[in-house]
Amino acid sequence: MMEKKNRFMRNAAVMFTAMIISKGLGAVLKIPLGNILGGEGMGYFTTAYSIFTPVLSFACAGIPTILTRSVAELSATKDYARIAQMRRCSLLLAAVLGIAGTLLIWLAAIPFVMYIANSPESLPGVLIIAPATLFCSITAVYRGYYEGLSDALPTALSQIIESVVKAALGIGLSYFVYYNGAHLFGSEQAALPYSAAAAILGVTVSELCGTVFMLIRSRGKAGRFPESTVKTDRTEIFGMCRDIFMKALPVSLGAAASNLLSLADMLTISNCIDLSTYIFPGYWENNAVLAAVKENCTGVGTFMYGCYAGMIMSVYMLAAAVPAVVGRCALPRLAYAAGTGERGAVSREMKLLIKGTSVVTLPVTVLMAVLSEPILDTLYPVRATEAAVSAPALSVLSAGGITAGLLGSVFIIFHAYGDFGYPIRITLIGGALKLMFNVIFVTLPFMNISGAAVSGVLSNTICLVCAVREAKGRFGLSTGIVRYSLPALVGSAGCGIGTYLFFRGLEGNAGQIGAMLISAVLGAVMYALILFIADREDCTEVIRLLRHKRA
Structure with a gap:
């Protein structure tokens, strides 16, 4: 038994390391590529x-x-x-x-x-x-x-x-x-x-x-x-x-x-942006950033789609990979508990999954939402127009990123019980909702690609509510998402406010990059302190899960 546990720990550590390296190198490809291609x-x-x-x-x-x-x-x-x-x-x-x-x-x-x-x-x-x-x-x-x-x-x-x-x-x-x-x-x-x-x-x-x-x-x-x-x-x-x-x-x-969301973006963003420039030409001409887009590229829709799918998502997916690590660590334990039929064991593992997802996802997404503008300016220094267009959408997408992480965690519960069909159905519904919301929001010129971010958050939220209700009805389980996520929500709120204030106070003296790094570190420290005070015991358990040393 101990040998199997040690092997699981080694494999999880190897996979986590490979994921970090692969995601980092993926960013190394797409971020410089964004500077080259625009x-x-x-x-x-x-x-x-x-x-x-x-x-x-x-x-x-x-x-x-x-x-x-x-x-x-x-x-x-x-x-x-x-x-x-x-x-x-x-x-x-x-x-x-x-x-x-x-x-x-x-x-x-x-x-x-x-x-x-x-x-x-x-x-x-x-x-x-x-x-x-x-x-x-x-x-x-x-x-x-x-x-x-x-x-x-x-x-x-x-x-x-x-x-x-x-x-x-x-x-x-x-x-x-x-x-x-x-x-x-x-x-x-x-x-x-x-x-x-x-x-x-x-x-x-x-x-x-x-x-x-x-x-x-x-x-x-x-x-x-x-x-x-x-x-x-x-x-x-x-x-x-x-x-x-x-x-x-x-x-x-x-x-x-699961890839229907990106397919919905491809089908709608470019066409809806082109439609928006036709219906609302005055707004596009009077807005300095959008006017620069129209002047400097041959295809406005393609340009805006490239900003969203090629630049914004490249940065956002670095944060989106975090809850996936928690899910991969938790699935074997949750599946084993589900196999034994012990309701108490299932509830404990599910609580750890939800709490772990919230604890590690919220601070990353909040920091990215607050610092979206300096992050994009730093990563794309020669693409000022693209960074200016993308910053609001990255803020919206990151602020609602926890819904995608929690939805993935609820899907893990279904997978642990051997049910792969329901996640497929709810994902198809999410794709259809994303398609519909994109047509509405992306066409609005003051939202443009931020509308795609709003659509993603809304569709994920609706799917999350449906999945939680289904899990409760199907398995008799109360996921307790609000209850288990509350300490992390409080901590991330303090993290976001503190990071914003630190950045604005330091920007004039430390420069944009220095202020961004210092404020991110200080915000993370604030989050850790608030979380440790609010939920010390459960946070220790989450750390054990991520380190694979939980007894």
């Missing part, structure tokens, strides 16, 4: 991602999840022959789905960029990113296989390799094409679509590198079992493949559905 170029970049991500999620999410669970169960009985069969069938399915996904993106590329995204310049990037679906599908199966064996190191190493190659190659190729393409295409503005496509090429090559690493790893000693050689007839292989696919289908659909 809002319009990032619009081309993110448009390619918007068709790629749902296809990738469907191809990569379900099969590795089922494989991880099956390998974990089979390894307990040392049924290595069956494990080898599962891996072989999973790789076969992944290859089929990866090839199908690649072909689907290629076939849909022209109608997608012409009639859906309304961005013909994005076509090169869409075509280049398609093969990454195949590479990611195969890599994901190997990751699921090793995670089922309680070996997180291959997953972590492959993620780091991908992130390093993606950042280095993506930035390098994009920079080269942008600053040398002016001679070929006539201007730097004309080179933007190809510079964005060059960055996408770095993404595709990085996924290939991750796949090659996993293939090499699997052929070494660490990837083999002494009893892995087994003869299997075609009928048995077909039956196993069908069984894996049917089990994986709900998970894959859920993962694809």
